[in-house]
Amino acid sequence: MRLLDRFARSLSQAEQLARTLEQKVADRERTLAENYERIGLLQREHALAAERQRIMQDLHDGVGSQLLSALAMVERGVAEPHEVSAMLRECLDDMRLAIDTLTPDTADLVGALGNLRYRLSPRLEALGLASRWDVATLPDHLPVNPHDSLQLLRVVQEALANVIKHARATEVTVSARVEPVGLVLAVCDNGRGFDSRSASAGRGLHNMRRRAQAARASLSLTSAPGRTDVRLVRPFEPGAS
Numbered sequence: 001m002r003l004l005d006r007f008a009r010s011l012s013q014a015e016q017l018a019r020t021l022e023q024k025v026a027d028r029e030r031t032l033a034e035n036y037e038r039i040g041l042l043q044r045e046h047a048l049a050a051e052r053q054r055i056m057q058d059l060h061d062g063v064g065s066q067l068l069s070a071l072a073m074v075e076r077g078v079a080e081p082h083e084v085s086a087m088l089r090e091c092l093d094d095m096r097l098a099i100d101t102l103t104p105d106t107a108d109l110v111g112a113l114g115n116l117r118y119r120l121s122p123r124l125e126a127l128g129l130a131s132r133w134d135v136a137t138l139p140d141h142l143p144v145n146p147h148d149s150l151q152l153l154r155v156v157q158e159a160l161a162n163v164i165k166h167a168r169a170t171e172v173t174v175s176a177r178v179e180p181v182g183l184v185l186a187v188c189d190n191g192r193g194f195d196s197r198s199a200s201a202g203r204g205l206h207n208m209r210r211r212a213q214a215a216r217a218s219l220s221l222t223s224a225p226g227r228t229d230v231r232l233v234r235p236f237e238p239g240a241s
Contacts, residue, residue, distance in 0.1 A: 067087075067091055070084055070087040070088065093157060094154070096115070096119065097112065097150055097153050097157065108140075108141055108142060108144075109142045109144045109153070110135075110138050110139075110140065110141065110142060112149055113135060113153065113156075114135075116153055117133050117135075120157075121133070123164075124172065127164060128170065129169060129171070130170060130172075131171075131173075131174070132171070132172075132173045133173075133175075134173060134175035135174070135176045137177055138176055138177065138178065139178065142178075142183060143237060144183065144234060144236075148214075148216060148217075151211045151212070151214045151215035151217075152183075152211075152215045152217060152232060152234060155215075155219065155232055156174065156185060156232075158211075159187035160172065160174070160187060162204060163187070163189045163228075166191075166194060167193075167194075167228065168192050169190050169192075170190060171190045172187065172188065173187070173188045174186070181233050181235060182235035182236045183232075183233070183236070184231065184233050184234075185234070186229060186230065186231045186232070187229075188227065188228065188229045189228050190227060191227075193223040193224045193226065193227065194228065217232050217234035217235075218233045219231070
């Protein structure tokens with residue numbers, strides 16, 4: 001009988017220890033989960049701050065420099081109204097791109113590209129440029145962050161601006177598709193082509209290459225009378241989906 005009592009007490013103590021251990025494990029799991037959540041929040045805040053800083057730098061380098069150039073031209077009295085209007089329009093377009101890549105509803109590249117099409121198609125048509133946007137096969141989401149999306153869209157925007165200003169084209173096609181190499185963006189027109197060795201073309205191509213590099217993309221350009229192709233390839237990160 002005494003042996004049974006001792007066994008019962010030992011069993012009760014073991015059960016109590018098991019419950020205590022279980023509670024401590026649960027408390028530790030809860031603490032770890034809270035710590036993990038705090039670390040995740042800090043990482044998201046840090047990423048957001050870094051993204052905000054990059055966008056501000058982009059706006060300073062892009063919109064800020066354009067506004068300063070326009071102001072300098074006006075102050076020197078060498079600016080024609082249409083030149084100032086074009087520069088201010090480019091500033092507005094650049095700001096809208098930045099907003100599109102940061103707005104939750106259109107932060108994805110697909111949504112921002114749709115907004116770019118919505119804004120530019122009427123302008124192209126008003127200039128007698130038939131535009132075709134081949135983007136229907138894109139997935140709903142692309143693994144491209146807002147900063148890279150902004151740089152890619154700026155290249156597309158600048159390529160279209162060059163078509164408007166210089167190409168004397170009647171048709172332009174913007175395409176975007178996913179290939180094994182990654183995201184492929186292209187702007188093609190049927191204009192007169194250009195010599196990439198010219199000063200103005202060299203500056204524009206340098207800007208486009210700089211922006212493509214900032215988005216970790218490669219840029220290729222071919223031009224001849226009757227056709228100019230601008231092609232961007234942005235590889236996806238391993239494991240991105």
